[in-house]
Amino acid sequence: MSRTLIRKAEVVRRTALSESTIRRLVDKGTFPKPVQLTDTGSIAWFQDEVDGWIESRQILTRELQRKVAPGTTKGVHHVGK
Numbered sequence: 844m845s846r847t848l849i850r851k852a853e854v855v856r857r858t859a860l861s862e863s864t865i866r867r868l869v870d871k872g873t874f875p876k877p878v879q880l881t882d883t884g885s886i887a888w889f890q891d892e893v894d895g896w897i898e899s900r901q902i903l904t905r906e907l908q909r910k911v912a913p914g915t916t917k918g919v920h921h922v923g924k
Contacts, residue, residue: 848878848887857893 855862868874875892879885 847890848880849890849893850887851877854888854893858897 849857851862851865854860854865858865860868865874869876875888875896877886877888880887
C-alpha cells in the first residue's frame with residue numbers, strides 16, 4: 844500500500860493552523876507526528892493521518908454543538924459579530 848506524504852506548507856493549508864500551533868500539538872501528542880525525510884531535518888506528514896485528524900475535529904465539533912441547548916449560542920463562536 845502506497846501512502847502519500849505532504850509537506851509542512853500543505854499541512855498548514857489543510858488545517859488552517861500556524862506552524863507553531865502544529866508543532867505544539869505534535870509535542871502534546873494530539874496531532875500526527877511528521878516523518879523525517881532527511882538527516883538535515885526535512886519532514887512531511889502522511890496525508891491520511893492529517894485527513895483523519897481533520898475529520899476527528901469535525902466530529903468533535905458536531906458533538907459539542909449537539910450538547911448546546913437549542914436556541915442558545917453557548918460554546919458557539921461567531922466570527923465578525
